[in-house]
Amino acid sequence: MEASAVPIVVLISGNGSNLQAIIDYFESRATIGKVVAVISNRPNAYGLERAKNANIEAICIDHKNFDTREAYDNLLQKQIEHFQPGLVVLAGFMRILTADFVQSFEGRMINIHPSLLPKYKGLNTHQKALDAGDKEHGASVHFVTPDLDGGPVIIQSKVPVFENDNAEELAQRVQEQERNIFPIVVDWFCQKRLTMKNNKAVLDGNELSESGYATD
Numbered sequence: 648m649e650a651s652a653v654p655i656v657v658l659i660s661g662n663g664s665n666l667q668a669i670i671d672y673f674e675s676r677a678t679i680g681k682v683v684a685v686i687s688n689r690p691n692a693y694g695l696e697r698a699k700n701a702n703i704e705a706i707c708i709d710h711k712n713f714d715t716r717e718a719y720d721n722l723l724q725k726q727i728e729h730f731q732p733g734l735v736v737l738a739g740f741m742r743i744l745t746a747d748f749v750q751s752f753e754g755r756m757i758n759i760h761p762s763l764l765p766k767y768k769g770l771n772t773h774q775k776a777l778d779a780g781d782k783e784h785g786a787s788v789h790f791v792t793p794d795l796d797g798g799p800v801i802i803q804s805k806v807p808v809f810e811n812d813n814a815e816e817l818a819q820r821v822q823e824q825e826r827n828i829f830p831i832v833v834d835w836f837c838q839k840r841l842t843m844k845n846n847k848a849v850l851d852g853n854e855l856s857e858s859g860y861a862t863d
């Protein structure tokens with residue numbers, strides 16, 4: 648690994664298209680960041696194959712083998728720390744994390760969430776946007792804090808909602824945007840342009856607004 652590259656650990660649960668976007672982005676930017684491990688809570692996550700195909704260590708820690716969230720998060724934390732990452736990325740990771748776990752990575756853990764936060768925290772966001780009759784929807788990248796999907800927003804990307812959309816079509820449109828914005832945020836962080844201070848996202852010394860960096 649390049650001496651200056653920030654080691655990145657990515658947590659996934661499924662397909663891993665965001666993971667792929669990050670791997671691809673840093674292929675030509677090896678001095679900036681490098682994905683050193685991918686950890687999934689689900690054994691059949693396709694993202695584990697993507698990691699192996701890129702010669703990245705792929706680990707599964709199946710939550711079904713643990714009695715409590717604390718026990719799961721303790722092992723997860725140890726596994727992550729083994730790689731001494733500068734940044735932990737949640738890319739479609741579907742498990743709520745304990746406050747202790749989150750605090751141990753405070754200011755160096757980010758998530759991509761499929762809604763225009765603070766709208767639609769939690770799950771089934773695309774259906775929620777359709778049910779509400781929203782004309783626009785999108786994705787947010789935010790710092791992870793103990794407050795579920797409530798950490799400071801770094802950037803959002805918007806997509807239109809069309810008349811006859813179903814949740815699947817809308818999800819595809821959102822995910823296309825996710826793959827564009829997520830690697831850029833990871834890049835900002837690795838270049839030390841992005842930090843979290845006083846529960847705010849700060850880019851190039853400027854505190855970002857509630858909706859993060861303006862993209863439109």
Ligand code: NHR
Nearest residue numbers: 740741742743744749759760769792793794795796797
């Ligand atoms: N943990 C903390 N403390 N804070 C955040 O902001 C987190 C987090 C863990 C995950 C991702 C989040 C999302 O982007 C995320 C942010 C899973 C659930 C959930 O309800 C909710 C939000 C997110 C991820 N998970 C169920 C659970 O009981 C399990 C659902 C399943 O396995 O399908 O953990 O949306």
Ligand code: GAR
Nearest residue numbers: 661662663664665738739759760761
């Ligand atoms: C993404 O759309 C991400 O925003 C969402 O899951 C998808 C993962 O896709 N995350 C959540 O819903 C977190 N609860 P991917 O595995 O192809 O990157």
